[in-house]
Amino acid sequence: xxxxxxxxxxxxxxxxxxxxxxxxxxxxNGALHLLIGALVIAVGLGATEDSDQTGAFRALAAVPLxxxxxxxxxxxxxxxxxxxxxxxxxPRHLTVWRRLARIAAEAPQGLVFVFIGLxxxxxxxxxxxxxxxxxxxxxxGVLMWPIGGFLLGVVGLAxxxxxxxxxxxxxxxxxxxxxxVPRGRRGLALTALGVIGFLAKGVALVIxxxxxxxxxxxxxxxTAGGLDGAVAAVIALPAGPFLACLVGLGFLSYGVFTIFRAxxxxxxx
Numbered sequence: 362x363x364x365x366x367x368x369x370x371x372x373x374x375x376x377x378x379x380x381x382x383x384x385x386x387x388x389x390n391g392a393l394h395l396l397i398g399a400l401v402i403a404v405g406l407g408a409t410e411d412s413d414q415t416g417a418f419r420a421l422a423a424v425p426l427x428x429x430x431x432x433x434x435x436x437x438x439x440x441x442x443x444x445x446x447x448x449x450x451x452p453r454h455l456t457v458w459r460r461l462a463r464i465a466a467e468a469p470q471g472l473v474f475v476f477i478g479l480x481x482x483x484x485x486x487x488x489x490x491x492x493x494x495x496x497x498x499x500x501x502g503v504l505m506w507p508i509g510g511f512l513l514g515v516v517g518l519a520x521x522x523x524x525x526x527x528x529x530x531x532x533x534x535x536x537x538x539x540x541x542v543p544r545g546r547r548g549l550a551l552t553a554l555g556v557i558g559f560l561a562k563g564v565a566l567v568i569x570x571x572x573x574x575x576x577x578x579x580x581x582x583x584t585a586g587g588l589d590g591a592v593a594a595v596i597a598l599p600a601g602p603f604l605a606c607l608v609g610l611g612f613l614s615y616g617v618f619t620i621f622r623a624x625x626x627x628x629x630x
């Protein structure tokens with residue numbers, strides 16, 4: 362990254378207004394997970410809604426002032442994505458390997474948040490995307506490439522790896538490094554929400570990764586799926602609806618944790 366661009370990134374990262382916007386982005390991400398958690402529970406109880414980000418956006422678009430809420434989510438998520446990208450490139454005095462590790466950890470998160478924010482904006486403008494169908498179509502296209510099966514398998518393993526990382530963070534409570542945990546009962550509650558939320562989201566991501574990997578091995582793109590496919594896979598298990606409701610409660614916990622993170626997040630480079 363050129364020094365002038367890195368300097369500009371550092372100046373933006375130090376801007377109080379941008380830091381406030383980043384905290385608003387965490388709140389937006391928390392609200393999104395609350396919506397997803399509610400949809401997952403509804404599906405576990407028998408509803409037929411899509412229980413992923415696009416399903417949450419479409420559900421929000423259907424309520425009064427939903428478009429306004431979608432635009433607020435879009436701005437918040439894009440800003441949060443920009444913050445993660447700054448966190449990837451702005452820090453100084455890092456060794457080459459630590460800088461590469463930082464980029465590998467922060468840049469993908471930034472790109473994902475920007476993408477989800479743009480999806481929210483598209484729904485606010487009238488689009489009605491379905492992530493599950495999009496995932497299957499992309500998987501079908503990738504599998505047509507000469508090394509498509511290998512690439513889809515790598516993506517599946519990477520997603521599963523991220524999910525394992527979330528589970529590990531929940532077990533080890535290493536998310537404490539991301540937030541300033543308050544003392545007393547509030548801190549205990551925040552920790553409990555974080556543990557439950559990280560475990561639930563990690564399990565969901567592992568299932569998504571497994572579905573993508575199975576699609577790559579069997580060359581069956583219809584097997585691939587996003588979060589909605591993961592929830593469907595859980596429901597197909599014995600006691601599946603009950604397990605799906607537990608996953609939904611986990612996403613609700615993660616959403617509340619992330620909303621609290623808007624206040625307690627460490628925004629130091």
